Amino acid sequence: MDHNATNVHTVIQDVEVYAVVSSNGRFQYISSNSTELIGYSYDDLIGKYVKDFIHSEDLFLIESYFFNEHHLHPCTFRFMHKNGAYVWFQATVDFIRSTVSKQGKDIVLKIRVLDTYNVMFEQSKENEKKNKDYTIGQVDGDLLLDDLPSPLYISHLGKIVYVNKAFMELLGASSKAQLIGKHTVDFIDNGYHEVVKNRIKRLHNGEKIGIIEQTWSRLDGIEINVEVTANLTTFKGEKVELIILTDISSRRNFQKILQKSRERYQRLIDNSIDTIGVIHQDKWVFINESGVKLFEAGDYPEMLGKNIFEHLHQNDHQKMKESLESILSGKAEVNVTNQSWVISEEKTIYSEMVCIPTTYFGEQAVQVILRDISDRKKTEELMLRSEKLSIAGQLAAGIAHEIRNPLTAIKGFLQIMHPEFKNHTQYFHIIFSELNRIEMILSELLVLAKPQETKFRKTNLVTLIQDVTMLLETQANLNSVSIVQEHDYANLLINCDQNQLKQVFINLFKNAIDAMPKGGIVTVQTKRKEDKVLIIVKDEGEGIPVDLIDRIGEPFLTTKEKGNGLGLMITYKIIEDHxxxxxxxxxxxxxxxxxxxxxxGDFKES
Structure with a gap:
């Protein structure tokens, strides 16, 4: 074998590089022959993130492969050479106990370049200086190429003049005669014909041409996907094209399966009614469309990079920190918590959040599934309020009955005694007035205890409010309060129990008057809103503390010194019954x- 053939044999040996990647995605070790393969030295790579060197289109593949121990095939991806070009790598993966994290595992990679055999036909440094083509010996070179495991052939201006055994096997040929003499384009999809001819022309003009993926047809008609590397060489004294093929059909199929799986997973996430997101270093690094809507963001980028504590209610900050820490530290695999989020000054939502561990480019992160439970919480509050009303009603009924019996006796005896104490009539008037007030309170208590017979009839709401205003105008004037009415329509006909609704507005008007001990204006407005009628009662008083607004309507809750908290509770009950x-x-x-x-009911304008 001549000297050139020996060099070929030396170069074609597979170059394998070993690397160790930590559980957080950084290079911890790289074998010394890395410079030969990818141009980087040991110091160039140690401590750097693997993802910074991976082609952007292969990041998902790396993420799903490097950080999943249940792999079945070698991983194929593009790695950036120091000269800026991307090189196709094939890597097998093993896992060992992490030296960084007790819970994590380091990744051991055995890497080889897929186009290794491209190297063997490159010009040596000496030949590059002399600008000479590499020459393959007619005898020993042929024998050497014939036994190479990589499919290759030699063509002259596209016409095949030599094929090795691996190329025959790739195309399903039983003899070289079936292939030699044919043109390269005879096996290639029509869409690549012009491309192939142009590449051959450029190759003979001394230009460098890169790797290309093509679809070839075997002799039996089966289509295969191949990766093609072309070099100019000399064969039997003539300049020819040396073509090396790599069958990437399995890789393509695997990538298609991964892509379909990814798309299916992505559709599930995008169409989920629950918010799904990933939190890394307390920031949203991913969130689906439902999450964008939940937080009322303008668009997806607006949420990315935003601190999760920005919307989280202050009271839930510590609980959230503990929840995330328990996941990141490995103390818990799943964590379920409830929290509230302040979307705006007027809106707060309540959520149930499930946290599970995940990774973000090799670093620990937390995946969350967030469900809006605001409606459920409101329902629970309504049920609790209803239960309170029920208990208050039962209690009120018991109290009312127990008090009414002795009260009737007291009132009866006082009426008998009254004629004998005519000189003290004024005292009896005061006593009877207070007894009547007690009876009125007892009647209100009994309204809570049992449903009242309601008589619904068509009523002009405006007229009813005018009657109530007239009734309370004297009391309002005594308190330096004026009642102003603003009606959009003269007639607003609704179906209601007139007496009960009068009681509602009497309670609301009296509360408004009592809220302004120094005087002011009570404004009463009636409006139409679609299929509803709105009655708005405004005062200019001191207002209600924020912590009490949500509790208005609860039994015995009052802000008035002499109030008993029953008026508004009865008001709420009547309106609910309507x-x-x-x-x-x-x-x-x-x-x-x-x-x-x-x-x-019927709406008429006059």
Whole structure:
């Protein structure tokens, strides 16, 4: 064998590099022959992130492969050479106990370059200086190429003049005669014909051409995906093309499976009604569309990089820190917590969050599934309030019955005694007045205890409010309060129990008057909103403390010195019986606004 053939044999030996990658994705070790393979020295790579050298299109493949111990095939990916070009690598992976984290595992990589055999046909440094083509010996070179495991052939301006055994096997040929003499384009998909001819032309013009992926047809008609490397060499005294093929059909299929799996997983995430996100170093590094809507962000980029504590309620900060820490430290594999998020000054949402460990480019992170439970929480609060009302009603009924019996006796004996103490009539008037007040309170208690017979009839809401205003105008004037009415329509016809609804507005008007001991204006507005009627009662009082607004309507809750908390509770109950609702807005120091929303029957404008 001549000297050139010996050099070929030396170069074609597989060069393997060993590397150790820590559980957080950094190079910890690289074998000394890395410079020969990828141009980097030991010091160039140690401590650097693997992801910084991987082609962007292969990052997902690396993520799913390097950090999943259940792999079945070698991993194929592109790695950036020191000269800036990307080189195709094939790596096998083993896992060992991590030297950084007790819970993690380091990754041992055995790496080889897929186009290793491309190297063997490159010009030696001496020949590069002399600008000479590499020459393959006619006898020993042929024998050497024939037994190479990589499929290759030699062509002259596209016409095949030599094939090795591996190339025959790749195309399903039983003899060289089936292939020699044919043109390269005879085996290539029509879409690549012009590309192939152009590459041959450029190669003979001395230009460097890169690796290309093509679809070839075997002799039996089966299509295969190959990666093609082309070099110019000399064969039997003529300049020819040396073509090396790598069958990437399995890799393509594997990548398609991975891509489909990724797309399926991505669709599940994108279409999930729950918020799914990834938290890394207390920041959102991923969040799905539902999360963008939940936090009312303008778009997806607006959420990326945002600190998770920005929207989290202050009271939940410590709980969130403990939850994330338990996942990141490995103390818990799953963590379920409840928290509240402040979206704006007017809106707070409540959520249930499941935390599980994950990785983000090799670093520990937390994947969260966040479910909006605001409606469920409101339902629970309504159920709790209903239960309180039920208990209060039962308690009120017992108290009312126990008091009413002795009260009847006291009142009866006082009526008998009254004629004998005519000189003290004024005292009896006071006693009877207070007894009547006690009876009225007892009647209110009994309203809570049992459903009252309601008589619904068509009623003009505006007229009803005018009657209540007239009734309370005297009391309002005594307190330097004026009642101003603002009606969008003269007639607003609704179906209601007139007496019960009068009681509602009497309670609301009296509360508004009592809220302004120094005088002021009570504004009463009636409006139409789609299929609802709105009655708004505003005062200019001191307002209601923020911590009490959500509790308004609870039994015995009052801000008045002599109040018993029953008026608003009865008001809420009556409106609920009329299929309506009451909402409250209040600013301390500026006043409060109660809005009663009710369905209306016939609506007429006059």
């Amino acid at each position: 299929n309506g609702r009451i909402s409250v807005e209040s600013t301390v120091g500026k006043g409060s606004s109660f809005t009663v929303e009710m369905p209306f």
